[in-house]
Amino acid sequence: xxxxxxxxxxxxxLDKQATDELTNKLHTKTIQKGAYLLxxxxxxxxxxFIDQGLVxxxxxxxxxxxxxxxxxxxxxxxxxxxxxxxxxxxxxxLALETTTTTFIYKSDLEALCxxxxxxxxxxxxxxxxxxxxxxxRISEMLEENATERYNHFLKEHSQLLxxxxxxxxxxxxxxxxxxxSRIRAKK
Amino acid sequence: xxxxxxxxxxxxxLDKQATDELTNKLHTKTIQKGAYLLxxxxxxxxxxFIDQGLVxxxxxxxxxxxxxxxxxxxxxxxxxxxxxxxxxxxxxxLALETTTTTFIYKSDLEALCxxxxxxxxxxxxxxxxxxxxxxxRISEMLEENATERYNHFLKEHSQLLxxxxxxxxxxxxxxxxxxxSRIRAKK
DNA sequence: ATGATTTTTTATCATTTGTAAAAAGATTTG
DNA sequence: CAAATCTTTTTACAAATGATAAAAAATCAT
Numbered sequence: 001x002x003x004x005x006x007x008x009x010x011x012x013x014l015d016k017q018a019t020d021e022l023t024n025k026l027h028t029k030t031i032q033k034g035a036y037l038l039x040x041x042x043x044x045x046x047x048x049f050i051d052q053g054l055v056x057x058x059x060x061x062x063x064x065x066x067x068x069x070x071x072x073x074x075x076x077x078x079x080x081x082x083x084x085x086x087x088x089x090x091x092x093x094l095a096l097e098t099t100t101t102t103f104i105y106k107s108d109l110e111a112l113c114x115x116x117x118x119x120x121x122x123x124x125x126x127x128x129x130x131x132x133x134x135x136x137r138i139s140e141m142l143e144e145n146a147t148e149r150y151n152h153f154l155k156e157h158s159q160l161l162x163x164x165x166x167x168x169x170x171x172x173x174x175x176x177x178x179x180x181s182r183i184r185a186k187k
Numbered sequence: 188x189x190x191x192x193x194x195x196x197x198x199x200x201l202d203k204q205a206t207d208e209l210t211n212k213l214h215t216k217t218i219q220k221g222a223y224l225l226x227x228x229x230x231x232x233x234x235x236f237i238d239q240g241l242v243x244x245x246x247x248x249x250x251x252x253x254x255x256x257x258x259x260x261x262x263x264x265x266x267x268x269x270x271x272x273x274x275x276x277x278x279x280x281l282a283l284e285t286t287t288t289t290f291i292y293k294s295d296l297e298a299l300c301x302x303x304x305x306x307x308x309x310x311x312x313x314x315x316x317x318x319x320x321x322x323x324r325i326s327e328m329l330e331e332n333a334t335e336r337y338n339h340f341l342k343e344h345s346q347l348l349x350x351x352x353x354x355x356x357x358x359x360x361x362x363x364x365x366x367x368s369r370i371r372a373k374k
Numbered sequence: 375a376t377g378a379t380t381t382t383t384t385a386t387c388a389t390t391t392g393t394a395a396a397a398a399g400a401t402t403t404g
Numbered sequence: 405c406a407a408a409t410c411t412t413t414t415t416a417c418a419a420a421t422g423a424t425a426a427a428a429a430a431t432c433a434t
Binding site: 059061062066068080081084085113114117120121123124125127128129130131132134135136137138139141142143174 | 246248249253255267268271272300301304307308310311312314315316317318319321322323324325326328329330361
């Protein structure tokens with residue numbers, strides 16, 4: 001709860017009135033490892049903040065699943081296409097660890113955006129930074145080979161390495177587990 | 188000019204006052220094929236709308252360049268990291284055809300965003316859709332092999348195929364020109 | 375039109391990555 | 405503790421892609 005508000009304020013300072021109204025609309029929920037925050041086929045009507053724990057977002061491809069991203073504590077995110085376009089999501093959000101999340105419903109946030117310009121500004125910035133991160137991911141996928149992407153991940157997310165399986169990491173990197181094992185063996 | 192405003196209104200309806208003030212801040216410029224809209228090392232202080240023509244955005248990797256995206260007429264875009272974070276850009280915007288663009292300066296847009304809630308909403312939506320498109324690109328890069336990505340591009344951007352070189356297309360797809368030629372030969 | 379330049383294709387070989395199956399290691403559970 | 409399950413590594417072979425070079429085709433400039 002408090003951390004959600006802190007995260008927002010670090011991105012875009014809110015006045016007291018907006019802060020209070022936002023705080024009133026927050027919910028908190030803890031789910032067990034292996035449980036879903038969003039199941040395949042649902043519409044994503046929430047923006048999540050991870051207080052504690054770790055989740056992954058993934059989509060089901062033709063014959064296997066692909067991991068879009070891992071979100072550890074202190075991350076704020078949603079399934080953007082489903083959230084914005086109010087469509088059924090191809091994505092699933094799964095807890096890799098027992099996870100506590102603070103979230104707000106889209107309907108509430110939209111109302112707050114309309115009422116408080118500062119909250120709309122926050123939301124714009126949130127989406128902007130999400131977009132910048134995706135841009136980086138695309139450029140990495142274009143420029144770097146599998147070994148470089150692995151090393152890059154190590155450098156940027158060394159703490160996560162202990163918390164996710166190598167199968168999931170390989171999937172995120174866009175290679176097979178066997179290929180990742182080979183890369184690791186070479187060092 | 189008119190098309191810029193139309194694009195904005197299709198994303199998020201503006202009231203007359205906001206429309207007028209926005210219109211007053213627009214600039215138009217035509218650049219020749221091969222000229223730059225943004226040079227490497229500049230800060231991107233504008234949001235562009237392509238009235239006519241075609242540009243590509245690319246960044247210089249270690250020993251070659253990589254194309255982020257093509258923008259034909261009726262596209263609105265910026266170099267997001269540079270724009271948002273006011274940093275020197277790794278990206279270059281190059282005209283692949285003689286191109287007419289209508290643009291607005293960040294400083295002007297920010298002022299308008301502060302004044303008109305509806306303009307901030309438009310901007311939020313613009314960034315949201317940009318983000319959704321990047322999300323799609325990432326999932327395609329994860330799920331599809333080179334042949335599938337090529338076919339996907341054909342399906343989604345068949346008109347562009349006549350206007351860009353196969354070298355540029357291969358680069359965008361993340362493969363070599365030779366590899367693309369092989370894929371095309373197989374059909 | 376013609377010569378120069380750029381783009382695209384073809385061919386060869388090296389490297390990377392994928393697939394499948396088995397083995398080894400780690401973790402969970404009764 | 406031991407069986408069962410899950411994860412990771414290893415091996416062998418196949419397929420895809422990259423690098424390089426050269427030829428062919430297309431485009432551009434004069």
